[in-house]
Amino acid sequence: MASLKIAVAGASGYAGGEVLRLLLAHPEVEIGALTAGSNAGSALGTHHPHLTPLAGRVLSDTTPEVLAGHDVVFLGLPHGASAVVAAELGDDVLVVDCGADFRLSDPADWTAFYGGEHAGTWPYGLPELPGQRDRLVGTRRIAAPGCFPTVSTLSILPAVAEGLVEPEVVVVAATGTSGAGKSLKPHLLGSEVMGQASVYGVGGVHRHTPEIEQNLRLAGAADARVSFTPVLAPMSRGILATVSAPLAAGADGDAVRAAYEKAYADEPFVHLLPEGQWPQTKAVLGSNCVHVQVAVDSRVSRVVAVGAIDNLTKGTAGTAIQSMNVALGLPETLGLPVVGVAP
Amino acid sequence: MASLKIAVAGASGYAGGEVLRLLLAHPEVEIGALTAGSNAGSALGTHHPHLTPLAGRVLSDTTPEVLAGHDVVFLGLPHGASAVVAAELGDDVLVVDCGADFRLSDPADWTAFYGGEHAGTWPYGLPELPGQRDRLVGTRRIAAPGCFPTVSTLSILPAVAEGLVEPEVVVVAATGTSGAGKSLKPHLLGSEVMGQASVYGVGGVHRHTPEIEQNLRLAGAADARVSFTPVLAPMSRGILATVSAPLAAGADGDAVRAAYEKAYADEPFVHLLPEGQWPQTKAVLGSNCVHVQVAVDSRVSRVVAVGAIDNLTKGTAGTAIQSMNVALGLPETLGLPVVGVAP
């Protein structure tokens, strides 16, 4: 097929940069317009010196004219900005939003956690969810999932889907700082974060909470409730999620293991580790993989699952491109790395 | 009073080094014998270049003769080695064990989690536990607590003691690597741990699990059950523990806050943060403080508490010296830092 011409709006941010890093290795892609907000007019290389082949490209303003004429447009914009931009793009253009605006299906959840009016709901870009792959085929609007929901959901999904846990799920997830984007806030300075672990959004207020619950409902747990605590760890990339829930009556370790093996046997990006080996974030750094392991703690009758992803790759840009591949009928894994950069 | 003459066995390790760092600032102390295992014969400064005033001191073998003639002996030895050394020291010598050998009161717990025969039980060096301060006065044997149990216990203690939670406790705690000591294992190499989060001891097998349960039983929860998952974070020092449990019937956020305020109002080393501010590990780095915060997540009816300590200070050597102060009738806070080194 001919190359897809792709624009990236918000190219100077971390999500935009990661989309570009991956697209540079995608065989069916031609990189078109690169736009930014206040960084318009500067060279991409001053923001992303790692994107050597594009270093000299100058960022344009994010306007309908600049974004016109592309087959695919990726949006890496602040919350609330995507709807306006998307409205100007034709229905035949595939728009992939890396932000949160179109992820939630319940307007009440939106208002409770984000405030303001709900912009709408787009097909959710997590092909590993039950039935979701089919829903993405042919779509021209994709809401890429949040990073925490992706890894939290995939860590516990098989147990929830098979009814092996009571859906009272506790998630504590350590994340690298790039998940917060390039926001210039004191607590994100290197001097603050290096050598330090801290928490934020504790007590059920983090915006990814309803998104995880929505995913678990899709998996069959109509009454899923999630206690979610994000931990800021001193690393740039990566999320390690510890996800536990009470073992359901009658379930046991063998049934849990079997459910995970069945669920992920054919998933190209989800890798259930051999028993006894636990996920670590650098194993998936820069890759689109999820590494998962699970155990049953019989002393306390809980299932404890752990998942690792790169928050910028499988957590944002990688899953966005994976969903693009599905939407456009390309091989789902095309151009996406499965090998992490370690040590 | 005259100075206490103090020996440190296992001085080349991290626990021993931290004991010495703190003792160098203690006004009632004279540092006597320093011993080691395979490092005997070398200068302390080659192992702990930060201990500048002691850099030229040569390490002796750990023998009864070398340890004789001291008022206090700190043990920073491998598991299983403390009993033999302690047996050679007189009953009038205060022996503070930084290892695990004498922490557990239930031999069955010991055998289940450590294997082999239980060496016995010494007074447990966590003065903040209900009634524990009194039990330490005058003792000549102290078992310093484990690092995870200290922070996990103190994070949830007021809620447990007041019956505000059901004692089905989920702990996920991110720790710096120094908690593993100087073990030469591949997964502890800098190349592996930097930029990485990983888990270990998942599924109820970590040895600190029964110690946390024992503490919660002491606090009144006869049937406490703990699901504990340690996360290895890319930092040298610090533990950040996220501890949650179901809110008890009839309890609410005000009751929880009040319980914490009451419990810690007079504790010199436990600092309940102002509402809305959450613990971070560098705030207590190198100090004997615990920073604690708590919230009630009403959506899922859980209490979520977070605590931060320095695993080597309040988590090991600081609490050991604090307990020494109590045992010997010195002011409890003598010589112990309350200010962390940040950023």
Next chain:
Amino acid sequence: MASLKIAVAGASGYAGGEVLRLLLAHPEVEIGALTAGSNAGSALGTHHPHLTPLAGRVLSDTTPEVLAGHDVVFLGLPHGASAVVAAELGDDVLVVDCGADFRLSDPADWTAFYGGEHAGTWPYGLPELPGQRDRLVGTRRIAAPGCFPTVSTLSILPAVAEGLVEPEVVVVAATGTSGAGKSLKPHLLGSEVMGQASVYGVGGVHRHTPEIEQNLRLAGAADARVSFTPVLAPMSRGILATVSAPLAAGADGDAVRAAYEKAYADEPFVHLLPEGQWPQTKAVLGSNCVHVQVAVDSRVSRVVAVGAIDNLTKGTAGTAIQSMNVALGLPETLGLPVVGVAP
């Protein structure tokens, strides 16, 4: 003596925070007014959660009224702001400026490297410089040195002072990010600096260059020339300076070693390491020590010296308090830590 009442202007910044951390352990000090710029009105604990005993103190505006009535005022202000504040303080008040405004003696150097008009020259707070200790006694104005100049100077000083090197000095110094303060700049974000080494101010343009040269001239090298390159390393604190210069004709390794031993035998904060042991920054983290080592590379006839400091302690706040002690006739080492926090 009665306590000194001390104010800190710029208390929410890193320099101000470190001054306070050290003053909290100083036995002759009462902490008075704490002021800030845009952070006035907020609690100190929101900016420096590690300063637990002062966490509830509210920051005032930096005005003459607030700063009046103190024995000592420390200034941790942006470049150019100190002169105005100092002018309002009486000649009997000891003013210690942690900024650069009064360090350089040559107005031409000032204009070349900082631009604008030279504010003047205050006694330079590096007591280890030849003759400098005496010049500080009794003064009521002190310019605390820059962090790079302190470690660079003390690393090569004995060799320069004894004429054992040609004063064509090459300095490459790796620094932690806290040296840049709390500036909200993208390249200082944790996501950028973690896992990364970078350079800045290359090619003779860094403002600490003339200050190092000034120090070496004071040490007797009238024509000292310095090539200085700072490297940003992924750590919060610490500077490791590699300083080399051609061996002077007739000099050799023994003469160099002897010069260092003689120069630093009686310096309380400069520690010449045993031969074969090289400085590392964590050995001095949080302490006022400088660790130094030197070797002669006979293949290329160069002296190579290495020094390590904590940029916030001996590099800023520690040397400021050390100089305060000297100025006020207190014991020079009073209240200052010599033991680092490691590992």
Next chain:
Amino acid sequence: MASLKIAVAGASGYAGGEVLRLLLAHPEVEIGALTAGSNAGSALGTHHPHLTPLAGRVLSDTTPEVLAGHDVVFLGLPHGASAVVAAELGDDVLVVDCGADFRLSDPADWTAFYGGEHAGTWPYGLPELPGQRDRLVGTRRIAAPGCFPTVSTLSILPAVAEGLVEPEVVVVAATGTSGAGKSLKPHLLGSEVMGQASVYGVGGVHRHTPEIEQNLRLAGAADARVSFTPVLAPMSRGILATVSAPLAAGADGDAVRAAYEKAYADEPFVHLLPEGQWPQTKAVLGSNCVHVQVAVDSRVSRVVAVGAIDNLTKGTAGTAIQSMNVALGLPETLGLPVVGVAP
């Protein structure tokens, strides 16, 4: 063409792991035998969990039988072990040694820096050296360069080759810890290296010194002398080298800039940054690129150049594969990433 069948000896180490990471993305390669020393018998995934597609492969012993039947064999073995293994492989097999055994051409250099007898000299795998690309075509033995020599040489090469500097070169290079391999040494533990900068091999004793000099002699500086100091920085990957030398009489900044532009205009992996932008290691993390910048410090008449590489990629495995491509007549850039993984 048909796939090349490739074996990797020493596959559980960092060099071997990086060769495999890159080969997995190389379109003309089939991965054959994987061997190890003491790790033989274990699964590759336990040592390199990031190599997901090969995780289940079991490591064999390093024997001639196992290595037979491959087109290319990469050696990632301890110093001194490569000669024996290579001797058993046929002359038609391309052997690429990632170790040091065959890099130096002068046996006296070998004996002085490595001790013992010189094993010989193989074509040196740095195609960017003058004339070197041609010397690699068709060879069946390649000595991959050391990581420090690669970045140090390429940083100053154009200035040396054009005679724009006096070849009295001072190199100070900050390196990530993976350059030391998986050696289980206390100073390489995460607890030690995180938050810390240190030096080693100071004073002309580091083994990469004669290799840099050899390269500069190849570039035309018959009497090159190098003062080299490696700095251990708290990161896993990356080297940032600061390389300076006195400006030659008659040379100036324009001439220097022109020399760099000319030298690197057609080099696929060497990227001279736009003026004013300086290298940073994460921009090349995981890529085979070298980022270079240069300035003239006219105050002290020195050329100061800075280069950044990933020590495992362009510093070891990437340059090895690049040289393999050249030797076998494949496109030089085949399968090699030019985009780093950042932030």
